[in-house]
Amino acid sequence: MSSLSPAQADDESAVKQPTLKQSTGMKTTQHWLQEQSMPLAYALLFVVLSFTVENFFSTTNIVGLMLSVAQIGMVACTMMMCLASRDFDLSVGSTIAFSGVLGAIILERTQSITLAVGGGLLAGALIGAGNGVLIAYLRVNALIATLATMLMVRGLAFIVSKGQAVGISNETFISFGDGRLFGLPYPVLVVAACFLVFGVLLNHTVFGRNTLAIGGNPDAARLAGIRVERLRIWIFLLQGLVTALAGLILASRITSGQPNSAQGFELDVISACVLGGVSLQGGKARISGVLVGVLIMGTVENVMNLLDVDAFYQYLMRGFILLAAVLLDQLKSHATRKS
């Protein structure tokens, strides 16, 4: 079926190839710049801040900055997958609280770290899978479904803890939160690992590519034989699992499971992703963008506190910087399109 009338094919390529080649070449450099513009811009920002803001560029501060985005960073990795598949998850804040509380309770009852971590992770995975089933199989709108789980899981966190913080005294468990390796706290290492794993997952695995496909065009994905429902459930399950891990780490950092922790967390995570160029319409995600989105959020907060910006003006600044970040991005892609 493959042979083609040679004359025609040849002049076809003779005519088209040069223009194509050329534009591909140009495209690549441009493309790279465009792809990496967020990281580059952040790098620039970082350098500027290092020179202008006292105490910014110091090991303690950078480590502190990274610690401050550890939870957001972890969950942003899976939220990226979730948004890439054209879904949405509001329940992550509650899941953080619940898994932390649950882990703390199990730990205090049994003194078994395995049971505590296992229990917390299992709960997260179940919540995630529940979201997935609701959304993929029962076709409930993702916003409403995860809003419902957000409420229910928060309720559960309050109920199991009777609304009280659950103390943790197990030293081994606590050391997860403040121990260090190569000078970096474990939570920072974990979030770094998450970015690595999910970067590879997104770009180099069938799982990641199929995720983008179902977000980019669910019908096309289904027609190509991808099991869309199953994949969506896996994505949510993973999200629940990683979120639970973040919750357990948080619990170990603050040496207690707090049922009202991480309120509004979902919005922070989603914003970091969107800031990093993940599209709410699905089908578009870049791990470096998400990393930068997370770092911008953390850096802004860090710098404002270093500069002692008044709490009320912090709101203004944060809004302003969010806008500036996307407007810059906007200008850049506009410029590229023009050229």
Next chain:
Amino acid sequence: MSSLSPAQADDESAVKQPTLKQSTGMKTTQHWLQEQSMPLAYALLFVVLSFTVENFFSTTNIVGLMLSVAQIGMVACTMMMCLASRDFDLSVGSTIAFSGVLGAIILERTQSITLAVGGGLLAGALIGAGNGVLIAYLRVNALIATLATMLMVRGLAFIVSKGQAVGISNETFISFGDGRLFGLPYPVLVVAACFLVFGVLLNHTVFGRNTLAIGGNPDAARLAGIRVERLRIWIFLLQGLVTALAGLILASRITSGQPNSAQGFELDVISACVLGGVSLQGGKARISGVLVGVLIMGTVENVMNLLDVDAFYQYLMRGFILLAAVLLDQLKSHATRKS
């Protein structure tokens, strides 16, 4: 160009008409049922609650219920337009707070109700128009843009009030919030008027249709001669205006402008809309659905308080009922599709 060759048209209709008529008839009843299923379901729920929950069906309670959803209801009307045009607005909660605070400050300084109301509304309109310009002309992602305004406007509310609630002592202004006409408090009348106006706007005006069109397919709408950017700005402006009105009414009801008020309000409003069948993908909205969405949210809260449900279990219940509502809706449309 409109005349059609009569012969052809006639035999065409002779062949087609019977089947057309018949299927149209079937469709219409089914269609009506499907369209009205939410209101019908709510009506049913209402009757059941009236018989089972003590004190539910009483004038004071119903009026109280309606009052309790006055703010959400007003803003849901414009949020419906906003979502219908495939946009998104997170800044409404902050706008409520800011317009209330601003109105209260102006009122206390000048004792002029006109100035206070005018100032509050103007501020709202400006915030809305600002959102619109950012999103429509500068093409900033709506989530990020309105998240930024949400932060900035909240900051402004804190700044102008120095973080303190601004007391209101002007009796005339306060009476806007608790005065009555025909036994109904003014805020209830205002929200009713909003539903009427926006119902007409959505279904019976070119403004509403064009809004749905740009939400359904912005490119197609533009090609069809709709000035998409201008329309989007108007929608946001209207949203800001109505939200500011809601903020002023709230301030008068609670006799103070509170910079902290209405946090998380945006999520409630968006949920009510989505619950009422408004699509986050744009292009789909029904005013009766939004009304029911708003009422469900209010009724759930009202009934739980009447039944003295424990605070922690309220979370569970709310989540559960949200799910039940959409699942029912899901089942129904599934059933219709099957039949």
Next chain:
Amino acid sequence: MSSSQVPSLQFEEVCKFFPGVKALNGVSFEAHAGTVHGLLGENGAGKSTLLKILGGQYKPDGGRLLLNGNVCHFTSAGDAIAAGIAVIHQELQYVPELTVAENLLLGRLPQKLGFVNRNEARRMVSQRLQQMGVDLNPDARLCDLSIAQRQMAEICKALLQDAQVIAFDEPTSSLSYRESEILFRLIRDLRAAGRTIIYISHRLEELYALCDACTIFRDGRKIVTHPVMADVPRDVLINDMVGRELSDIYDYRPRAIQSERLVVRQLKGDALPTGQDFSVRGGEVLGFFGLVGAGRSELMRLLYGVDKRGGGSSVVLDGTAVSNDGPAAAIEAGIVLCPEDRKEQGILAQASVAENINISCRRHGLLGGLFLRHKREAELADRFIQRLKIKTPNREQEIRLLSGGNQQKVILARWLAEPGMKVLILDEPTRGIDVGAKNEIYRIIHEVAERGCCVIVVSSELPEVLGICDRIIVMREGQISGQLERAQANETAVLGLALPDMQTT
């Protein structure tokens, strides 16, 4: 193809019902290995529905499907693929942000332990593309390609499956001459390799050129199967399809052509850097022909103001300059454009047929400049539903539930309904439309011209351009390469201007 041989594909009494529509009502036919079997029928006859059943997308409400004599029950598209069936759907189904290679291998990317082997994927794809003679960059993202290239990618995706049964649903509707030629060659190769091919098209020339046998549908029923395509006269085919005689579908009548109304000078923009000049006379039907990517659509978009016009461009209608302020301004000046891509630029998928028809012209009938007149809108919608024979249970049906051709008719109706129109631009107006309706559309085009309007028809169907236009402008690589009056225009002359390689000879 002896009758003792088991047909490779059989449909038996297949039914599919939608609310208010019997899309398929007991259809039986069979197709044999090593043949191309054409499917014809009016828009909404049920052809695509049949392919969706074949592709595992729909479950039939009755009847069954046999492959090589074995009954198949598909519960998903994956099942059909596994059974050796590939379907190229009428509506393109690609993932915009993924690359050509990823799209072509969607669902079966080469992998090891879940990790995609990108080099292998690229290699596989570029090798096959080269074999097929298709010029596509495996690393380009689909959203960066032109529609024709996307369509080619879609076709290649199916061919890469190496399926036994391959079904094409109007594959050439977005292809122009050159690519269609490539496709036909590929199809003939497939036939030679013993595959079973189902081919749906509204272009009769194509069907005659390709098909061995054909089956004709009308209103969800099979009308007839002609075992030997070549033996069937054209009139019989058309009569079977639309149920009436149609001698000359172009229906061209000479008419009085007035002086120049629309004058375009140095029209350029980002996509078309060199300025182009042309003009249209009142009462004239002007055709634009060219190969894919020749820039006809781009030129029209600039004219209509969808894309910003570059400095120095001028568009003058009846002596008044048309402002460069978007489509809304163009429409106010009397210029309307029906876009080429109905899915992306035309339909409001969730809205009703009536809404889709009324969207652009309702501003003429508003009460107080704001309020709709529902009754008037309903009448307008019904009028066009009847006139263009749009197959829909009623005017309130969501447009996305109509067949492809019927959607196209709705979009056309939107523009034909515009009363203040002076210039009507139609970009690929008859894409996916059946012959009967084509005829009706040509008649409307002539009617509009007779009223003294300018009509511009961009089309990749050479016979259509030759059949209905008073004058033809040909474009090549972003520039106008020449124009021909109706009298001088013929296939060789037009192609001579359109094909780049013939330029030197």
Next chain:
Amino acid sequence: ADPVKIGFLVKQAEEPWFQDEWRYAEQAAKEKGFTLVKIGVANGEKMMAAIDNLAAQKAQGFVICAPDVKLGMAVERAAKRNNLKVMSVDDQLVDGSGKPIASIPHMGISAYEIGKQVGQGLIEEMKSRGWNMTEVGAMRMAFDQLPTARERTQGAVDALKAAGFPVANIVDAAQAKTDTESAFNAANIALTKQTRFKRWVVFGMNDEAVLGTVRAAEGRGLRNDAVIGIGIGGSKTALNEFAKPSPTGFYGTVLISPKRHGYETSVNMYKWIAESKVPAALTLTTGVLMTRRNQADVRAEFGL
């Protein structure tokens, strides 16, 4: 007469403090035989809805800790409109100009006074450890968006100043939210900036704020011998710290009595309705500094 029904509205139902208050109010309800309706009122809007709701349920009066003290007028009007008796608990309601509303009886604490107690506790502990105040940093974990939070920390600051603590050593750290993690992050940054202090006293709006700060300090190697943190509330968060095998920088918490507040206010309201016995216009309770050492005694004293 109708059976007595009393509402008990609190601003943050999820907070342990209010859960305790409700529990003791329930106890009163059981003893006196009235019905108690508990509603959480997170903001002004919800508060108005809840008052209307109480009227619909035919309650005769309610006890309230409003989300903002400036809602006083609104509470008063709504109560009058619905013919409900009202008294405030915890936070005293004020009118538009900031004056306490005389017609609403109040039992509670003053946020400012509680803060002062925190400050005094810090001073005393510094003295007993023999710290030189000029070398000690004081960290105010601030959440100034919330008026009560500001008043509490202001009280502590004033107490420190009054005792001669150097003003320049008082450092602000602003938490973005009221949870422990936000306090942790804010404290971390403040500690980065202020490396000149090797010893710290720490205070904030509640136990969670202080806990986060203490954890951040530990991350810098500042342990219980270098940090004195005093929280507010006496919640489980604090008790958890006291339960740890060795002392942490979380030195103490100012405990106020949810029992008195919950139990006595509802009994007073009951008597007002059933026996027309108007409650005292103002009853102020005080807090007690609870530390690892005296926790058992204090809790017993408070009947917890």
